[in-house]
Amino acid sequence: MITLNHISKSYDEKKVLHNFSCTFTEGKITAVMGPSGIGKTTLFSLLLGLMKPDEGTISGLEGKKISVLFQEDRLFPFLTAKENAIVAGEGPKDYLALLGLKEEENSLPSALSGGMRRRVAMARALNYDGEIFLLDEPFKGLDPETKEQAMALFRNLTPKKTIIFITHDEKEAESLADEILILDERTALGESAS
């Protein structure tokens, strides 16, 4: 169980999360939903350890490998699609091929479309083979067919892996997630969520 306990985080005195608590069940897929600017990406950065909470604690992540898919693709511009996909580690499967990018594996990110770059970043997260997957709008820019393929790949990772993903798309959340965490002004600023 990943637990956030009474977390508060502010930017220049603007409270984003205040006394926020929630839990993520291991081996399940949780969708985090909510309007823009409510603190979803802050929550993501806190879980990743890229920022520290002003108050509160986070437990259940200690010593665990985390695969990440950021909101932006964050690919290394001078590495090919294949090199980018395996830059953090090489997983048990050829994820680039499974995501339909076998023919583009020698292309640089600049030569790929937005959807292709997204899939390369996804392949990187899958190849790292973390115990926890943190995905920020993972299917953004993908066509319906590719999106379905990608969702199937993540679905197959459970119950061995815990997946937390941020999305704005209700259908996406309903079709993939076991649990949905709604982050709104009420939950972000103090009332309990789970």
Place this chain on the structure above:
Amino acid sequence: MTTSSTKNRKKKIIVRTLVALFWIAAWQVLCLFLDSDLLIASPFAVIRRIGELLFVGEFWLSVLNSLLRILEGYILGVVLGVFCAALGALFPPFSALLSPVIIITKTAPVTSFVILALVWIKSYNLAVFISFLMVFPLIYGGVREGIENADKKLLEVAKVYHFSVGKTLRLVYYPAIKPFLLTGLSTAIGFGWKAGITGEIFALPKYAIGTRLYESKIYLETLDVFAWTTVIILLSLFIEKMIRLAIKRIR
């Protein structure tokens, strides 16, 4: 090479040749006008004199020694510049400590350092030191700027995926530093060369271009002053070209 780029290259060469011919002609006209070997040497006399110098052993010894000294300073400046920039990025107090030194080396005239260094350093090493002093702040500044410009988002990727220090340097920092470093390397060689020769003029080591230039001035050998100055310019262009070619390969 495409036809258009070959044409452009030819055009560039023609323009450059015409510009050079214009200035040589202007120089010659000035010589005829002044009509004094003491004040100015004609371009043809300078070419003839350089031709003579090429057959003098001391000329080559002076050129090689100057090149060696200045390149020693250049390499030292590059190595220490990169090292100190990395150290400054890792330990900000070190960077703060170094900043007055960088400001002084950037703003004080070269001759101030030369005069001071004459007291402390052997004449052979003075050009090395002065060349180093010109190169170091340029490389240090360039590398620091590159480090500060490293992509923060890619650094986060390196952090969350636990990249080793070497991998982070190779994939995030090196690409960020590269353009700044290469520009620094190319600019620094010109500065180092000029400053190094100035150092030699003051320190007068036995075999040095600066020493030959100084002696020519003392003995009022205007033709030699012009010849050695031309040699300095040609060598500077040659070294810069070599560095640029090396940089092009790295790019």
